[in-house]
Every structure is written in C-alpha cells, then in structure tokens.
Amino acid sequence: MGGKYRITGAKFPRMRRPRHRRKLVLSAAAAVVTLGFAGWGTLQLIDVFTGGTDKASAAEHKAVCPSPKPSAPAKVLPKPALITVNVYNATPRAGLAKTAADELKKRGFRIGKVANAPAEYDKKIPGPGLLLGAPTAANGSMPVLGTQLAGAARKTDARRTADVDLIIGTGFTTFATPQDAAAALTALDKPAPAPSC
Known part of the structure; x- marks a missing residue:
C-alpha cells in the first residue's frame, strides 16, 4: 500500500472492536428488571406463608373470619345402664350372641x-355389626352403643320402644377396648369446637 495509508515506523494503529453501549445498557436494564421480579416474588x-400483612382492616378480617357462634349445648346422651340391648347373632359361629351379651353387661348395658x-x-x-333401633335412638342410644363396636352400621326401623338391637355381623372380631370406648364416648359428649381464626 502506498500513499497516506502507508505504515511507517514501529507504531501500528490500535485495532479494537467498536464499543456497543446499547448492549451494555440493555443488559443492565434486563438485570434490574429480573432482580425486581425476583424480589417481588x-x-x-x-x-x-405468613398469612398476610398486619395492615388488614377490621372489615377485611370479619369478611375472612366469621363471628363466633355461641357453642351448641352438649348433647345429653343416655348412660349405658339406661340402654336395653337385644343381641342377635347373624354369623355361623355358635354362642357368639351370648358371649357378646355378657361382655356388654359387664360394661354396664341392660x-x-x-x-x-x-x-x-x-x-x-x-x-362387624348392625345397630337397629327407633328413629329417636339414632341420636341417643345408638351412638353410645356404637362406641363399643367400631365400624358398626346404623339403621332405624318403625319400632316405638327405646331398646336397640345389636346384630353381630360376619366381620365381628371383638368389641373396642374399654379405654377406646370411653374415649369415643367422651368425644361424643363434647360439642364441636368453634372455628378459630
């Protein structure tokens, strides 16, 4: 090459890529936006996970949490000594009704x-069994007797007497332990707790 483009001496022109300021600005803006979204998320x-801010107004709190209702009075369930149980054996095992009746008698049932x-x-x-009684026994005698035999089905019939039939089914193995039956009876006596907010 000649003319004004001729290179002379020991110095050479610095050849570097032109700066792209636009790329730097866009990268910085993308980083700021990404960090902003991460912080917001x-x-x-x-x-x-903390249940909202503490700045919620009382009106918003009432809308989310209903005012507590007065607790329902505890149901008055009959004591086992006041419940007459007829025990019937619906299984091929002989003598099961007598054995079950003796056990219920020990637990205080008539x-x-x-x-x-x-x-x-x-x-x-x-x-395991079927509890059969009058419609009035559905919320009284049947639940009390049901604490002795977990999983027993319940059914009402047209009788007018207060007695309850326990028909032992083929799935019967044993009654609930006295401790489990007492715990189930205690749970029946307690009214449902009011919802907490």
Missing part, C-alpha cells in the same frame, strides 16, 4: 333378648 411467597338373628339379617351383615 419473594415478598409474595413470604406474604402467603341386656334384653339374646338369640340368633331374624332370617332377613341372618348371615347378611358383612361388617
């Missing part, structure tokens, strides 16, 4: 009839 997660189950129920109860 973190605040949202903290808000979700025992009525002890026999094999009527034909409509004989060998037709797949679970």
Whole structure:
C-alpha cells in the first residue's frame, strides 16, 4: 500500500472492536428488571406463608373470619345402664350372641333378648355389626352403643320402644377396648369446637 495509508515506523494503529453501549445498557436494564421480579416474588411467597400483612382492616378480617357462634349445648346422651340391648347373632359361629351379651353387661348395658338373628339379617351383615333401633335412638342410644363396636352400621326401623338391637355381623372380631370406648364416648359428649381464626 502506498500513499497516506502507508505504515511507517514501529507504531501500528490500535485495532479494537467498536464499543456497543446499547448492549451494555440493555443488559443492565434486563438485570434490574429480573432482580425486581425476583424480589417481588419473594415478598409474595413470604406474604402467603405468613398469612398476610398486619395492615388488614377490621372489615377485611370479619369478611375472612366469621363471628363466633355461641357453642351448641352438649348433647345429653343416655348412660349405658339406661340402654336395653337385644343381641342377635347373624354369623355361623355358635354362642357368639351370648358371649357378646355378657361382655356388654359387664360394661354396664341392660341386656334384653339374646338369640340368633331374624332370617332377613341372618348371615347378611358383612361388617362387624348392625345397630337397629327407633328413629329417636339414632341420636341417643345408638351412638353410645356404637362406641363399643367400631365400624358398626346404623339403621332405624318403625319400632316405638327405646331398646336397640345389636346384630353381630360376619366381620365381628371383638368389641373396642374399654379405654377406646370411653374415649369415643367422651368425644361424643363434647360439642364441636368453634372455628378459630
């Protein structure tokens, strides 16, 4: 090359890439936006897991948490000594009704009839048992007797007497332990707790 482009001496022109300030500005802006979204997302997660801010107004709190209702009075359940239980065996095992009746008697229940189950129920109860009684017994005697045999089905019929039938099913193994039955009876006596906010 010649002319004004001729290189002479020991110095050479510095050849570097031109600066792209636009790329730097865009990278910085993208970093700021990304950090902003990350911070906002973190605040949202903290808000979700801590239950919201303390700045919620009383009106908003009432809308979320209903005012407490007066607790319902505890149900008055009959004592086992006031419940007459007829025990029927619907299984092929002989003597099961007598054994069950003796155990219920030890636990304080009055025992009525002890026999094999009527034909409509004989060998037709797949679970541990069936509690059968008048509609008025559904919220009184049946739940108390049900604490002795977990998983027993309940059914009402047209009788007008207060006695309850316990028809032992083929799935019967044993009654609940006295401790478990007492705990279940205590749970029946307690009214449902009011919702807490």
